[in-house]
Amino acid sequence: MKRSLFASGFAATLFFIAATAVAQAPKDAALEARLKALSEELRCLVCQNQTLADSTAPLAEDLRREVRELAQQGKSDAEIKQYLVARYSDFVLYKPPVKPTTWLLWFGPFAFLLGGALIWFVVLRRRRRGAVGTGQPEAALGPGAQSGLARAQALLDESREP
Amino acid sequence: MKALRFLLPLGFFVVLVGFLYVGLFRDPHEVPSPLVDKPAPAFRLAQLNDPAKQLGPADLKGQVWLLNVWASWCVSCRVEHPLLVELAKSNIVPVIGLNYKDTNVLGRRWLAENGDPYKVSVVDADGRVGIDWGVYGVPETFVVDKNGMIRYKQIGPITQESLKDKILPLVRELQKS
Numbered sequence: 001m002k003r004s005l006f007a008s009g010f011a012a013t014l015f016f017i018a019a020t021a022v023a024q025a026p027k028d029a030a031l032e033a034r035l036k037a038l039s040e041e042l043r044c045l046v047c048q049n050q051t052l053a054d055s056t057a058p059l060a061e062d063l064r065r066e067v068r069e070l071a072q073q074g075k076s077d078a079e080i081k082q083y084l085v086a087r088y089s090d091f092v093l094y095k096p097p098v099k100p101t102t103w104l105l106w107f108g109p110f111a112f113l114l115g116g117a118l119i120w121f122v123v124l125r126r127r128r129r130g131a132v133g134t135g136q137p138e139a140a141l142g143p144g145a146q147s148g149l150a151r152a153q154a155l156l157d158e159s160r161e162p
Numbered sequence: 163m164k165a166l167r168f169l170l171p172l173g174f175f176v177v178l179v180g181f182l183y184v185g186l187f188r189d190p191h192e193v194p195s196p197l198v199d200k201p202a203p204a205f206r207l208a209q210l211n212d213p214a215k216q217l218g219p220a221d222l223k224g225q226v227w228l229l230n231v232w233a234s235w236c237v238s239c240r241v242e243h244p245l246l247v248e249l250a251k252s253n254i255v256p257v258i259g260l261n262y263k264d265t266n267v268l269g270r271r272w273l274a275e276n277g278d279p280y281k282v283s284v285v286d287a288d289g290r291v292g293i294d295w296g297v298y299g300v301p302e303t304f305v306v307d308k309n310g311m312i313r314y315k316q317i318g319p320i321t322q323e324s325l326k327d328k329i330l331p332l333v334r335e336l337q338k339s
Contacts, residue, residue: 045193045298058263059298062289087296089196 035068038077042067042084043092051094195296195315202229202306203294207284210261210269217258217282219310226336228257228329229304230280230320231292233264234272236300242319243276249325250279255333259283262292262300305329307336 036053042063044055052060052067063084070080084092096102197203206218230246232239250257259280261269266285273283286292295304296315305314314332316324 048190059289062293066290066293086196087293088298089193089296091193 031071034077035064035071038067038071038080039064041094042081043094045088045092191299192317193298195312195317197296197312198315200312202304202310202312203291205284205286205291205294207260207286207291210259210266210273210283210285213266213285217284219306222256222258222306223310224308226255226308226333227281227306228255228333229260229295229306230257231260231262231295231297231300231302232283233262233300234268235264236262238319239301240276242301242321243279245320245322245325246279247277250281254330255337256281260291260295260297261285262297263287263289303329305332305336308339 039053040051042052044050044052044057044060044063046057046059047055050060052063067080067084070083075083081093090096096105098106202219204219206216206220209215209217232243246257249255257280259282261283263286265287269283269285273280289297295302299317301319303316303320304312307313313336314329316329320329
């Protein structure tokens with residue numbers, strides 16, 4: 001009797017645990033995933049090279065709590081980010097927004113790449129034209145270089161003759 | 163044209179050195195606050211020395227005041243504290259303390275030990291008001307004008323220089339207007 005009572009109580013407890021777990025799991029998992037993704041895009045202001053998700057700083061804990069509460073209130077990701085940007089500036093965003101003050105940041109590297117490609121192209125074309133176009137590249141040289149070239153040629157000729 | 167070949171890279175180099183030079187003297191831990199020149203975020207918090215009473219920015223309209231964020235666990239607060247005590251003695255501007263993420267017992271003991279420069283200290287035990295004010299590194303000090311607008315934020319401890327060169331001139335100017 002005692003044993004069966006214990007067993008049924010144990011079973012009931014297990015059932016309750018399982019039931020609540022099943023009931024809460026799907027909704028919470030989605031929220032947790034969303035919170036995790038969101039806090040990975042936000043910067044911890046105390047340890048600045050860590051995301052809000054990674055940081056164990058007390059402020060990061062507070063901000064994670066704040067983000068969780070806002071999400072539970074039904075705020076969208078954009079609204080939550082706006083909330084934090086209003087308090088901590090764009091610095092909290094790991095991915096800075098595209099706006100006139102960040103154009104250099106966003107497009108600067110591409111501008112440099114384009115500039116480099118342009119220089120490369122111009123140099124190549126000039127070199128090719130110099131070699132093929134005139135047929136006589138020595139003519140393009142100054143008189144000093146020309147005499148130097150002649151001397152070099154003479155030396156070469158000399159060394160060839162035994 | 164030939165000169166350009168040398169001047170262009172030299173120009174780039176000079177600009178780069180300029181950027182690096184300026185970067186040498188900038189503290190990456192100082193994140194400029196977006197709240198400067200915006201209305202001070204509202205709150206109503208219990209007072210540390212008299213929890214039955216509350217205080218908020220609305221009660222301070224019409225005067226220039228400082229909000230100093232402090233805590234008994236904050237090490238650099240000890241550095242700036244003597245300056246605040248001195249400032250309080252001079253009666254130039256009221257300083258309101260925001261006792262940030264602290265306990266009342268420790269907060270009161272800390273003030274008893276180090277002197278209480280605050281007209282009133284209010285209790286922000288869970289740090290929510292701190293988040294509204296964009297606090298991320300205690301101590302921080304805000305200058306609020308007569309209309310309740312934040313006009314300046316000092317991140318980190320107040321120093322003799324920052325008080326003399328920045329905060330006090332600004333307070334005097336705001337008090338005149």
